[in-house]
Amino acid sequence: MTDQLKNEIADLVESAKIVYVSSIDEAGFPNTKAVLSLQHDDLFTHYFSTNLSAKRTQQFLKNPNACIYFCKEAEFKGLMLIGTIQVLTDLEHKTMLWREGFEIYYPDGVNTEDYCVLKFTSQKGNYYHGLKNNSFVAEDFIDGRVSK
Numbered sequence: 001m002t003d004q005l006k007n008e009i010a011d012l013v014e015s016a017k018i019v020y021v022s023s024i025d026e027a028g029f030p031n032t033k034a035v036l037s038l039q040h041d042d043l044f045t046h047y048f049s050t051n052l053s054a055k056r057t058q059q060f061l062k063n064p065n066a067c068i069y070f071c072k073e074a075e076f077k078g079l080m081l082i083g084t085i086q087v088l089t090d091l092e093h094k095t096m097l098w099r100e101g102f103e104i105y106y107p108d109g110v111n112t113e114d115y116c117v118l119k120f121t122s123q124k125g126n127y128y129h130g131l132k133n134n135s136f137v138a139e140d141f142i143d144g145r146v147s148k
Contacts, residue, residue: 005134009127012070012079013043015039020069021048021120023059030067031056037070038097043123044081049097051117052089053106060118060142067083077129083122093117 016037021116022030033056040046046068050057060066065082071078088094091110098110106112124137 003134005127005129008077008129009043009079010078012127013037013040015072016070019046019048020071021085021118022067022069023056024063025059031059038099044083046081046120046122047093047097048118048120049094049099049102050116050118051114052087052127053114057087057116057118060087066120068122075129077127079125081120081122081125083120083124085120086114086121088106088117088119093119111127 018034019037020032021035022032022066025031035048035050038047064086066078066085067082069078069080083085094115094117102115103109106115124135127134
């Protein structure tokens with residue numbers, strides 16, 4: 001994978017405001033929802049916040065398999081990452097992801113029992129650009145970057 005593609009992937013993740021997150025329902029069908037792209041450690045670890053009682057969260061508790069998708073529609077670029085989601089309710093992660101304005105959804109602040117964090121960890125992915133797709137696995141990356 002070229003340095004140009006590496007930079008395009010990094011730019012896509014860094015500029016994303018919305019990420020599409022897919023879970024698997026009880027019947028085995030995918031369910032997709034748009035969420036705010038709040039924070040990531042690297043290309044393979046992303047965090048989202050939601051309600052513990054939400055349908056999607058309950059699906060992840062039963063089946064952690066997940067997919068997230070970033071896209072720049074105008075440039076025909078997309079990044080699909082496949083992995084698993086952990087549902088986190090510890091104060092450290094909830095505080096890490098807390099943003100001003102969340103009080104509208106979580107009236108007791110970071111201590112709201114229904115507030116949780118979803119931690120996505122990917123194992124592989126595809127970067128789509130135009131008519132090309134570039135598959136990769138986590139082992140192809142060093143510190144979240146694609147190795148040559």
